[in-house]
Amino acid sequence: MYRYIARRVLLVIPTLLGAAVLVFALMRLIPGDICVVRLGSGGATFNPQAIALCHHEIGLDKPLWLQFWDFVWGFSHFDFGISMWSGKPVAVEIAARLPISLEIALLATIVAVSIAIPLGTISALKQNTWLDVVVRTVAIGGIATPSFWIGIIAILVVLDTTGALFGRPWMPPIDYVPIWKDPIRNLSMAILPAITVGYRYSAVSMRMTRSAMLEVMREDYIRTARAKGLLEHLIVNRHALKNALLPVVTLLGIEFAFLIGGLVVTEQVFNLNGIGRLFVQAVQNQDYTLTQALVMLTVTVFVLCNLAVDLLYAWLDPRIRFA
Amino acid sequence: MSITLPRDARVPLSADDTETAGAGSWLRVTLEFCRRQPFGAFGMLLVLVMAVTGLSADLIAPYSPTANDFEAMTEAPSWAHWLGTDQFGRDMLSRIIFGARTALTVGLTSSFVGGIAGLVLGVASAYFGGRIDNLFQRVCDVMMAFPLIIMALAVVSIFGTGVHNVIVAITIPLIPRCARVVRASALAIREVAYVDAARACGYGHARIILRHMVPNVMAPFLIMLTAFVGQAILAEASLSYLGLGVQEPVPAWGLMLQGGAEEYATTAPWIAVFPGLAIMITVFGFSIFGDALRDALDPKLRNR
Numbered sequence: 001m002y003r004y005i006a007r008r009v010l011l012v013i014p015t016l017l018g019a020a021v022l023v024f025a026l027m028r029l030i031p032g033d034i035c036v037v038r039l040g041s042g043g044a045t046f047n048p049q050a051i052a053l054c055h056h057e058i059g060l061d062k063p064l065w066l067q068f069w070d071f072v073w074g075f076s077h078f079d080f081g082i083s084m085w086s087g088k089p090v091a092v093e094i095a096a097r098l099p100i101s102l103e104i105a106l107l108a109t110i111v112a113v114s115i116a117i118p119l120g121t122i123s124a125l126k127q128n129t130w131l132d133v134v135v136r137t138v139a140i141g142g143i144a145t146p147s148f149w150i151g152i153i154a155i156l157v158v159l160d161t162t163g164a165l166f167g168r169p170w171m172p173p174i175d176y177v178p179i180w181k182d183p184i185r186n187l188s189m190a191i192l193p194a195i196t197v198g199y200r201y202s203a204v205s206m207r208m209t210r211s212a213m214l215e216v217m218r219e220d221y222i223r224t225a226r227a228k229g230l231l232e233h234l235i236v237n238r239h240a241l242k243n244a245l246l247p248v249v250t251l252l253g254i255e256f257a258f259l260i261g262g263l264v265v266t267e268q269v270f271n272l273n274g275i276g277r278l279f280v281q282a283v284q285n286q287d288y289t290l291t292q293a294l295v296m297l298t299v300t301v302f303v304l305c306n307l308a309v310d311l312l313y314a315w316l317d318p319r320i321r322f323a
Numbered sequence: 324m325s326i327t328l329p330r331d332a333r334v335p336l337s338a339d340d341t342e343t344a345g346a347g348s349w350l351r352v353t354l355e356f357c358r359r360q361p362f363g364a365f366g367m368l369l370v371l372v373m374a375v376t377g378l379s380a381d382l383i384a385p386y387s388p389t390a391n392d393f394e395a396m397t398e399a400p401s402w403a404h405w406l407g408t409d410q411f412g413r414d415m416l417s418r419i420i421f422g423a424r425t426a427l428t429v430g431l432t433s434s435f436v437g438g439i440a441g442l443v444l445g446v447a448s449a450y451f452g453g454r455i456d457n458l459f460q461r462v463c464d465v466m467m468a469f470p471l472i473i474m475a476l477a478v479v480s481i482f483g484t485g486v487h488n489v490i491v492a493i494t495i496p497l498i499p500r501c502a503r504v505v506r507a508s509a510l511a512i513r514e515v516a517y518v519d520a521a522r523a524c525g526y527g528h529a530r531i532i533l534r535h536m537v538p539n540v541m542a543p544f545l546i547m548l549t550a551f552v553g554q555a556i557l558a559e560a561s562l563s564y565l566g567l568g569v570q571e572p573v574p575a576w577g578l579m580l581q582g583g584a585e586e587y588a589t590t591a592p593w594i595a596v597f598p599g600l601a602i603m604i605t606v607f608g609f610s611i612f613g614d615a616l617r618d619a620l621d622p623k624l625r626n627r
């Protein structure tokens with residue numbers, strides 16, 4: 001068990017280092033000089049001193065290996081440099097927007113789990129009935145529908161319904177208020193984006209729950225449980241679901257990191273000032289230091305989520321624990 | 324989107340096992356597929372309709388996708404404009420029809436290029452094994468740590484926007500995803516006697532990989548390819564919606580949702596509804612077709 005954990009934790013280091021090399025290399029692949037691109041955009045004139053100053057600010061005047069070392073060392077200290085656009089530290093920019101994205105991600109997970117597990121289970125238990133077909137269609141629909149479109153339609157429906165009911169259309173607030181200060185305002189802001197992202201998130205887990213349940217329900221121990229006359233709901237809840245949820249947990253963990261990808265688009269729809277929106281702005285403004293930090297941050301979250309899932313899996317499944 | 328693949332990919336007993344008897348059998352196989360997988364056949368139909376729409380856009384679109392009619396801006400669906408017009412007076416139906424061409428161009432090109440690169444790399448990695456395989460797997464780990472849209476955004480931030488760059492941006496993250504799955508199937512095939520026999524005959528690495536191993540991992544590869552097309556179309560729509568993908572005036576579904584969709588949501592909802600439906604129906608078609616293909620090709624699932 002400890003050897004497994006140690007090996008798994010150690011594997012994180014080369015992956016993150018590799019990702020750092022890739023991000024570092026990508027940002028230096030940009031054709032031409034970043035500073036010229038930045039200062040010269042819009043046909044503005046600039047002098048060589050400004051270029052030199054810009055190089056110095058970003059550290060481009062140092063040798064390549066030192067730049068990479070600074071990048072990795074800074075990252076390990078949460079020091080991501082200065083945003084090329086706003087001039088503020090990247091860490092400050094990210095910290096200001098993190099709570100809103102985290103809250104939506106967590107709410108979306110809750111939405112997803114509470115849709116996926118019951119529906120996936122029912123779909124498996126009622127295999128090949130109309131209920132199964134409906135659930136599977138809903139699930140594939142969730143995978144096939146772009147989350148930003150669900151967002152637009154959700155806004156449309158809310159506007160029309162509230163307009164018809166109260167005579168005045170209601171729009172969810174877009175500024176972030178911490179949940180402990182004004183829970184109603186906070187939730188009314190976060191709930192639509194959470195449902196939008198959560199539906200898509202649930203679709204993948206729903207399919208996984210269904211196929212895992214189908215597999216487990218054919219196991220010998222389920223037949224044994226039936227043979228000894230156990231009630232069906234006990235068989236499903238105690239024997240089947242517990243085992244079927246293992247792959248679902250894995251998937252939820254992996255997909256959690258993908259939520260960040262989903263948030264990039266969804267935050268744009270709802271005009272929310274979160275990490276995703278910051279990402280898009282960074283790319284639009286050619287703010288390479290910020291883009292670099294955000295890509296690295298996403299990758300780190302992803303890698304750590306995977307690690308957490310693997311460790312959780314080892315803890316839940318004795319076959320891995322004692323291997 | 325996650326891809327579930329056959330866990331125990333069938334290992335063909337001879338190199339010719341996957342080859343079909345003749346041209347007539349293709350029709351028989353297709354008909355058998357439609358009979359056994361009606362849901363999948365429906366998906367195939369949706370995909371075909373979209374493909375024909377995209378290919379013959381010039382012939383079937385009632386208007387030019389870029390022609391503005393300032394007399395008819397944000398006009399509701401009518402006989403003249405079946406799906407209404409957008410805020411610039413452009414015919415929505417024509418833009419959606421031409422948008423199919425953009426979506427399929429990006430979707431098919433990036434998934435085919437990414438898929439084939441992944442196929443060759445994955446099989447080669449399994450074939451050579453040892454250190455090369457190990458190193459390649461670590462590179463895949465790193466690449467796959469980037470969520471698709473994040474990797475695509477990073478690539479777009481370097482190369483800029485536009486159809487070609489979007490294709491590159493979506494192709495790159497697909498390569499390791501394909502290679503990983505193909506490698507798993509290829510590992511089983513490497514152990515089969517005909518690969519040893521080919522080696523004993525003194526064939527070169529390239530010949531063994533391309534002629535003897537690649538044809539036998541076609542089943543998982545095809546399943547993945549259909550899933551990739553859907554993912555690529557969604558990624559293109561997302562990038563275009565963010566203003567970082569295909570640029571105006573090229574008609575693209577994601578782009579159509581970018582400008583007026585939210586602004587005119589209540590007054591002209593058709594601007595927001597129809598392009599999204601087009602994306603949904605297309606990706607839905609590819610998804611259920613891919614699912615049915617997996618069920619049909621996976622012996623373990625076939626009898627469920």
